[in-house]
Every structure is written in C-alpha cells, then in structure tokens.
Amino acid sequence: VIESPFLNRRLRSHTILGDDDLRLLQELPASIRNVPAAETIISEGTRQADCCIILRGLVCRSKTTDIGKRQILSFHIPGDIPDLQSLLLPQLDHDITALSDATIGLVRHVDLAALIDANRRIATVLWRECLTEAAVNREWIVNVGRRSGEAKLAHMVAELKRRMEAVGLAEGDTFPFPATQADIADALGLTTVHVNRILRVLRARRVLDIRHREVVIHDWPKLVAIAGFRDNYLHAIGA
Amino acid sequence: VIESPFLNRRLRSHTILGDDDLRLLQELPASIRNVPAAETIISEGTRQADCCIILRGLVCRSKTTDIGKRQILSFHIPGDIPDLQSLLLPQLDHDITALSDATIGLVRHVDLAALIDANRRIATVLWRECLTEAAVNREWIVNVGRRSGEAKLAHMVAELKRRMEAVGLAEGDTFPFPATQADIADALGLTTVHVNRILRVLRARRVLDIRHREVVIHDWPKLVAIAGFRDNYLHAIGA
C-alpha cells in the first residue's frame, strides 16, 4: 500500500478523480525500496514487471550517447511515476537513476493494468499524466536547443519551482535540489565548468543560488524574465 | 471516412489490433482539409474539437521562445497524429505547421472518445502511440543537447529514414523531405548557415545529400556511425 501525500496532490489536480478512486490507487499492493544516491534504479533495455512511484529524493532519466556523453532527459520529484510508460512499452529506452538517496514504491504492472481496466477515470488520469510529461519533455527540447546558458539554467529552476510547489515541497523561495553541477550540466547540454560560471553570475545578480543541495530564489520576476518562462506547458501540474 | 494506407501500416504494427478494429477507426466520420505550405494548422493555446491525421505532406510541431527563436520539436509524416494529446489536454502548448503542401484528416474528439470508450484495444494502441512519440521526443533532447552538428543532422536523417520505411514512403536510398535548410536548423538548434556547411561536408564525404526536397542516403553504415544511431527508442514504429 502506497502512502504518498505528493502523489495524492498530483492526482487530485485531475478534477475527475474522486476520493474513492484515489483510495483504489493507494490500496494497490506495493513494495517499498530504498535506493542510495547515484544508483541506477532501472537501466536501458530492461523489461519491467512494475512501475515505480517516487516517494522521496531526486531521480532522473538519462541517456548516454555512443561517445559517452550523458544527457539528462528529465528530473523527477516525489509524486512522479517516471516509468509509467513501461506499462505499455515493453523495453525501457533510457536509464532511471537516483541523484540522491531516494525511496520508491513499486506497483506491479498486472495490478495497475487490472485497475485501469476496471476504472475508466483512473485510466484517463494516467494517460493524461503521460501526456503532461511529454509536454515537459518538449519544453526541454526548446531549452537545450534554443536558449542561452543563462536562460537554460533559469528556465530549469523556474520549472522545478512550479513542480515542487504543486506537490507542496517548496517552502517560500527555497526547495530541495540535491543535484550536482555535473548533473545540471548534463541536463542542460553544457559542461560543469560553464554551469559553475553561470551560477556565479546569477548569484552575483541576486537572482538565485544553488548550494547545500538547495535552490534559493532571490528574485522570481527577474528569474522568469531571464528564462522567458511561461508555465502553460505544465498543464495540470501547474493548475 | 479516412483512407490512409500509412496510418493503417502504423497501427497494424501494434499486433493487438484486428482488421475489425482498423475498420472501426477508418469508419469514423472525418473531414479532409488541404493545407498550403507554411500555414499554421493549429496554433499554441488553441482549444481543439478534433484530432488531425496526416495524409500527405510534411508537418512539424514547434515552439517559439520569448526572444523569437523557433525550435522544431518533431517532424510528422503521413500516418502520424501529431495532436492526439489534444484529446486529453485541453490547450495545445505548441504550434503545428505544414512545411509543405499537406492534406490532413480531421476526426472529432467526441467520436474518437466514444470509440476509445467502447474499444479497449483501440484505447491501448492510441495510448501507446503517445508513448512512442514521447520516446522520439526524448531522443531529440539527446540530439540537440549532446551531439555535434554533423551527428545531429545524421541522426535526424537516420530516424526519418526508419520512420519513412515503416509507413512505406522510403524507396531505396531516397525519401521525400521538403523541409528547407532553415527548418532543419530550427529542428537541430543550429543556424541555417551552419546546416548548409554540414551538408556540404556530408555531401563531399558521400554520406548523404538533401536537395530537391528529397534525402538521398549514399552510405547508410557511415551515416549510422556518424549519428551514433540506435533505433531501440523507436519501439513499435521501427518493428
């Protein structure tokens, strides 16, 4: 049985779900697993028998090119189900890795599939979750493809802030973010050195700071301006 | 009623669909629309009442940043349904534009939703289509984030080749591709000038050529090597 206030908050934003539906989801048999930082939870090519729900910690999806360069595709925070797709696509096409110590809940495909078969509203909500995630991925393409280093970093932080807020994990201007500068570089398509320099500038301009595994936002309007951030693509997440 | 050999071929690769299911899809009431090159089919923020299926031509999804830079998120070829998501997400978060003269089929959301409600297999297949598309988007992130200019272009061509083959539109080493160099640049996160120079090199090395609205692949193994192309992420598309 899964008890996650974060997941509840996420799913509750889909207004079509009732308390009874949420209860059905929570009552799915689940096993809990603790994962140490830097451990690969599921690796590319694996055939899975269950989906994982993040209960604690920071997780990412990533791919590595033939010449060994890593690209982080997305960050995942408590309440996310980063491998929901495995329910319908047999092979995972990327790695799922813990960036900090994390706790995940594992729900068997057969149980989840049975619930989806039985409950139309839950099926719709999970499908919509996949679509929202795809929208976030698309904005990420714009981020790595068409923004300056400074704007990339600012946009990433702005998005994380909104997503953290949506599950109740951002307090004031601060939210936990235990990624290293190397991780951030791999997410933005930059190098560690350059990320460090961008951070220095943003710190000096009193826009934001990332240190001690936390993000502190000093000036949200300035951050939004630098990023060119518009949250329409977050759909239900931001609602 | 939609008659598209390309869509059929796409959907048939999902082995769970029978001929009767395909017939149900084909018999949905649909209207056909011709779109001239460069016309925006649906623009960001629109609330839609129908989904469009591409019957002919090249279409793309794109976003434009606050400072006016366009990023093409994906190319769409006959058989694709680029706005399937609109069925569940009310607002479109990007533009859908025709890059060449195109023909699209429009199916009303209500009709499609009714069919999904009535037919579990069709629902599964359409959900899976969304997931496959998300997988393609993720590989695109890697492409713009972590590959050299030459590798980006090569990877794009390799992917298009496989997708064109899957719907029967690639003949031998050639397939139609009516995008301009400016379009390619916006897809890869480069400039027109640089795309032109990369093309010159790939042409000189007898790897590939893009001209007269067509791609010609001279040396597939070399192309795959330059791109670092692995097709596992195409899932059902490439099967």
Added chain:
DNA sequence: CGTCGGGTTGAGGGTGATCAAAGTTTGTGG
C-alpha cells in the same frame, strides 16, 4: 525577364568547450 525564396560562401567574433589545478565540502573510518 524580373522577382523572390532559398542555397552558398566568406570574414570575423563570441559562447561555451577543454585542459589543468587549486580549493572546499562531504563522508568514512580510526
């Protein structure tokens, strides 16, 4: 035959990469 969209080429500049080394924090074991 003129216009226009798109392709091609050149020169010069800047963002971000690479390489290298010195700090600083974090974590572990004595």
Added chain:
DNA sequence: CCACAAACTTTGATCACCCTCAACCCGACG
C-alpha cells in the same frame, strides 16, 4: 572527534565550434 580520502566546486588560460553579418548565387515561377 579528528584525519584522511573522495567527491564536488571554483578559477584560470586557451581553443574551437558554431554564430552573426553580409553578400552573392541559383532556380522556380509569374
């Protein structure tokens, strides 16, 4: 609680890939 190692951050110097700006060319089409 300290000592040490490992991981991460910071900084400097140099370099290259790709951008910018600016022409010019070419083929399609009226």
